[in-house]
Amino acid sequence: MSTHSLGLKVPVIMSSSAQTASPKPEYQHFVPQFMLRNFAHKYTGPQRSKKGNKKKKQADTLYRGELVVNNVNLRAEPMTIEETKVSRILGNYDMYQDTSQPTGQQQRQIETMFGKLENHVSTIFRRIVKTHESGEPNIWVTREERNSIRKFLFILKYRGSTFHRRFHHETSDEYPANDKSKLQKYMEEKNFKRPVDVWFHGLKTILNLKMDTENWKQELVKSMYSDDAMWFLMHSEMMYMAICTPSEPDAEFILTDNSYNVFEGPNTVVQNPATGKFHDSGWTSFHEFAPLSPKLMIILRSNLLPVPEEDKHPRIRAWREEMRKQAVDDWYGASQQSNLADLPIHKARNNYSQVVNGRTQLLPGEDGAQLKTHKFCFSFFPITEEHVNKINLILFDNAHRCANIVFGSRDSFFKTLEWFMTCTPTLGKKIIGDAQEERRKFLMNLAILMKSLGSAREPVWTESTAPAMSDFDKMHALERSLREGLADWMLSNKKELEESPIPPRGGRFAYMSLGGSDQTFLEDMQEAQRMLKRRIKVDVNSQGLPEADRIEARERLIEKYFTYPSNILLFFVKQVRYMVLSRETGGHLERAMENPRSQPEEPEDIIAQALHDKMTLEKLNRLMYKTTMNDIDRTKDPISERMLKECGIKEVESLALSQEMIIRQHDLGMIKGLPFHFINSDEKIELLTRVMAKPKFQAALTGKIEANLLQALEDVLFGISYPTPPIKPPI
Structure with missing residues (x-):
C-alpha cells in the first residue's frame, strides 16, 4: 500500500534499548538547549515540585523566572500540557556515555565534542533568529558556516532518540534493526564489541569531518559504517536548504522528539503473509525538517524536485528528470507528487553566480571550484498557515513513539492540533504498518486532549490494512537478501579473489569481473530493480495495443538497456530470471529465498567472467541477456532468433x-x-x-x-x- 508520507525512515525497531549504567547519571540532550530556548518562556507560576527523593525534587523544582517550555506529555494518561524546564526535556540520561573507556572524562568524550560543535553552530543560529526578528528579509552565511549547519542538522538526526534506540545495546544479538547481519559483519571486521560502539564511532567520525577537502566524501565512506555514511551524503548533498517562517502572526511550528528524523514523501508498506511483519518496499524523501523556533523552520528539499533556474540548462534538466524517474516515477507512478511541492522556496543565492533570464550563470572569474570565500544568501520565505499546518501534520503523524511535543503559544498549538485531528485523512493519519496499536492509541489520546482544550469538532483518521506481498515484492525481498549476502562477501572475502590460484567462479565474482565493487553494488542492485520495474510497466501500459506494437515497445527498452554498464545488466537479467521462473516453474523464487547466498552458477556468470574483456559492452550485454532469456525459455524454441x-x-x-x-x-x-x-x-x-x-x-x-x-x-x-x-x- 502506498502512502504519501509522512515517514520516519530509520531501520525497523523491534525491541527496547539496553541501558548503560553510570555512577553519576548525566542528562544529555538530543535537541540542544540553545534551540529549546527559542521555544521557551520564563516561568511565572507557583513554585512546585514532583514527589520523589531529594535529588529529584531539586532537579524538577520550578522557580519563577526560570526558562521553561510548553509541552504535551504524551506518556501521561490522559495526555497533559505541562511547563517543563529547558534543562530537563528532549534528552535522556547517559545517552553518549562510553562505559568502555576507563575514566569519566574519556567516557563523556562525545558529549564534549557535541558541546564544541553546538557552541560554534549556536552563534550562527542565534544570528539567524535575531536577523529574522529584526525584520531583515535574508541572511548571508559563509561556505564554512553552511557546511557546519548541514553537518549539525545530520547530527541532530543521527544522535536522536530513534538512533539511540537502534544502537544502544551491549551485544550484537540485541541489535533490533533490519541491517543486523551487515552490522554484525562490520563489527567483526572492525573489532567493535557492541552496537553502541559503532554509533559512537560514527558520531565521532562526522563530528571530526572536514567538509572542505577534495576527497572528504570518499574518506567518510571508508571511515564509518557505510550505510550511515551514505545517509549523511544523501542528507547533505542531495537536498538543499531553505528557511521558512509563517506569514500569519498566530501560526507557529511545533517540535517533537523526532522532528529531525521525519520526512515527507511516498512510502510503500507491505505485509509478509508468512511472517506477518510489515516492510518498507520503497520510500523517497522529498522534504526533511529542522525546527529552529516557533517562527522559523529549516526545510531540506530534495534535488529530485524542480529547480527552475537550473532546469533552464538542458543537461541539468535531463539529469533531474532521469533521477526522479528512477527514484519516484518508476516506483510510484509519474502522478506521485509532493504534498509540499508548492512551498514558495528556492535555493540560496550566492556571491559566485547570478540568475540571468531565469538561468543560473557563473560570474566572470569563477570556474566552478568551491572556495572558502564563497557566501550564501538565505531568504526567510513566508509561508501560509496551510503550509505550516501541513508541516506540523507530518510531525504529529510521526509522534506516536515520542514522549513530548513542544510548542510556543497554547492558542496556536490548539489551532494546529484541531486542524490535524479534523482535516481529511488523505495527508496522513493512517493506522497501518508495524505500530497499529500505538498509532490508534496516540490518535485517540490526542482526540481526548483536543476535546479537553475546548474543541467541539470530531476527529477523523483512516484504518487501513497493508496488502500481502506480491510476486514483485517477494522478488524485492530476495534482492534485499542477495544484496545483504553480497555485502557480507564484499566486506569479508576480497582476499579469495586475490589469493586463489584459479579465478573463483560464481555470480559474485562475475559481477566483480564486470567492474562491480563494494562501492557500486548497492546502487547497481537498486538500478537493476528500477530497470525491471520499467520493463513491467511497458507491458502494463501497452495492454490493448496490437501485439506488434507491444513487442516493439519491449525491444526499444531492452535495446536501451544494452548500453548500460554490464555489471548492472547482470543484476537485471538475474532479477528477470527470479521473477519469471518463480511463476513458470512454481517455486523457483521460494527455493532461492531459502538460501540466497549459495545459488548455482548461472550461464550469464560464465559469459561475464570469460568474455568481459573480449567484447564490446553492447555485444556482451546482448549476449548475456539473450542467453538468460534462452535459459528461461529454451524448451519452447531450440532455435535462436540470431x-x-x-x-x-x-x-x-x-x-x-x-x-x-x-x-x-x-x-x-x-x-x-x-x-x-x-x-x-x-x-x-x-x-x-x-x-x-x-x-x-x-x-x-x-x-x-x-x-x-x-x-x-x-x-x-x-x-x-x-x-x-x-x-x-x-x-
Whole structure:
C-alpha cells in the first residue's frame, strides 16, 4: 500500500534499548538547549515540585523566572500540557556515555565534542533568529558556516532518540534493526564489541569531518559504517536548504522528539503473509525538517524536485528528470507528487553566480571550484498557515513513539492540533504498518486532549490494512537478501579473489569481473530493480495495443538497456530470471529465498567472467541477456532468433561463417538426421552451422579464454545461447 508520507525512515525497531549504567547519571540532550530556548518562556507560576527523593525534587523544582517550555506529555494518561524546564526535556540520561573507556572524562568524550560543535553552530543560529526578528528579509552565511549547519542538522538526526534506540545495546544479538547481519559483519571486521560502539564511532567520525577537502566524501565512506555514511551524503548533498517562517502572526511550528528524523514523501508498506511483519518496499524523501523556533523552520528539499533556474540548462534538466524517474516515477507512478511541492522556496543565492533570464550563470572569474570565500544568501520565505499546518501534520503523524511535543503559544498549538485531528485523512493519519496499536492509541489520546482544550469538532483518521506481498515484492525481498549476502562477501572475502590460484567462479565474482565493487553494488542492485520495474510497466501500459506494437515497445527498452554498464545488466537479467521462473516453474523464487547466498552458477556468470574483456559492452550485454532469456525459455524454441555468426565473439563468428559457406555448397535435402523437419532452409543452415562449429570451438579460443572456463563457455553457448542438436556433423 502506498502512502504519501509522512515517514520516519530509520531501520525497523523491534525491541527496547539496553541501558548503560553510570555512577553519576548525566542528562544529555538530543535537541540542544540553545534551540529549546527559542521555544521557551520564563516561568511565572507557583513554585512546585514532583514527589520523589531529594535529588529529584531539586532537579524538577520550578522557580519563577526560570526558562521553561510548553509541552504535551504524551506518556501521561490522559495526555497533559505541562511547563517543563529547558534543562530537563528532549534528552535522556547517559545517552553518549562510553562505559568502555576507563575514566569519566574519556567516557563523556562525545558529549564534549557535541558541546564544541553546538557552541560554534549556536552563534550562527542565534544570528539567524535575531536577523529574522529584526525584520531583515535574508541572511548571508559563509561556505564554512553552511557546511557546519548541514553537518549539525545530520547530527541532530543521527544522535536522536530513534538512533539511540537502534544502537544502544551491549551485544550484537540485541541489535533490533533490519541491517543486523551487515552490522554484525562490520563489527567483526572492525573489532567493535557492541552496537553502541559503532554509533559512537560514527558520531565521532562526522563530528571530526572536514567538509572542505577534495576527497572528504570518499574518506567518510571508508571511515564509518557505510550505510550511515551514505545517509549523511544523501542528507547533505542531495537536498538543499531553505528557511521558512509563517506569514500569519498566530501560526507557529511545533517540535517533537523526532522532528529531525521525519520526512515527507511516498512510502510503500507491505505485509509478509508468512511472517506477518510489515516492510518498507520503497520510500523517497522529498522534504526533511529542522525546527529552529516557533517562527522559523529549516526545510531540506530534495534535488529530485524542480529547480527552475537550473532546469533552464538542458543537461541539468535531463539529469533531474532521469533521477526522479528512477527514484519516484518508476516506483510510484509519474502522478506521485509532493504534498509540499508548492512551498514558495528556492535555493540560496550566492556571491559566485547570478540568475540571468531565469538561468543560473557563473560570474566572470569563477570556474566552478568551491572556495572558502564563497557566501550564501538565505531568504526567510513566508509561508501560509496551510503550509505550516501541513508541516506540523507530518510531525504529529510521526509522534506516536515520542514522549513530548513542544510548542510556543497554547492558542496556536490548539489551532494546529484541531486542524490535524479534523482535516481529511488523505495527508496522513493512517493506522497501518508495524505500530497499529500505538498509532490508534496516540490518535485517540490526542482526540481526548483536543476535546479537553475546548474543541467541539470530531476527529477523523483512516484504518487501513497493508496488502500481502506480491510476486514483485517477494522478488524485492530476495534482492534485499542477495544484496545483504553480497555485502557480507564484499566486506569479508576480497582476499579469495586475490589469493586463489584459479579465478573463483560464481555470480559474485562475475559481477566483480564486470567492474562491480563494494562501492557500486548497492546502487547497481537498486538500478537493476528500477530497470525491471520499467520493463513491467511497458507491458502494463501497452495492454490493448496490437501485439506488434507491444513487442516493439519491449525491444526499444531492452535495446536501451544494452548500453548500460554490464555489471548492472547482470543484476537485471538475474532479477528477470527470479521473477519469471518463480511463476513458470512454481517455486523457483521460494527455493532461492531459502538460501540466497549459495545459488548455482548461472550461464550469464560464465559469459561475464570469460568474455568481459573480449567484447564490446553492447555485444556482451546482448549476449548475456539473450542467453538468460534462452535459459528461461529454451524448451519452447531450440532455435535462436540470431545467428551464431553474429554472436559478438570474433573467433566464433569467423568459425561459424566458414562452416556456413561449406554447408551452402551442399544440398540440404541430402543431409540425414537433422531434427525439426518442419523448419525452413535458413533455420536448417543455422542449426547445421552450430553442429559443425561446436567441435572446433575450443581450438578456436585456446589461449584466449582461461582453460578452466573454456568448457563451461562451450556448454553455455551451444546449450543455451545457441542451442545445438546432439547429432554428429553431417559434412
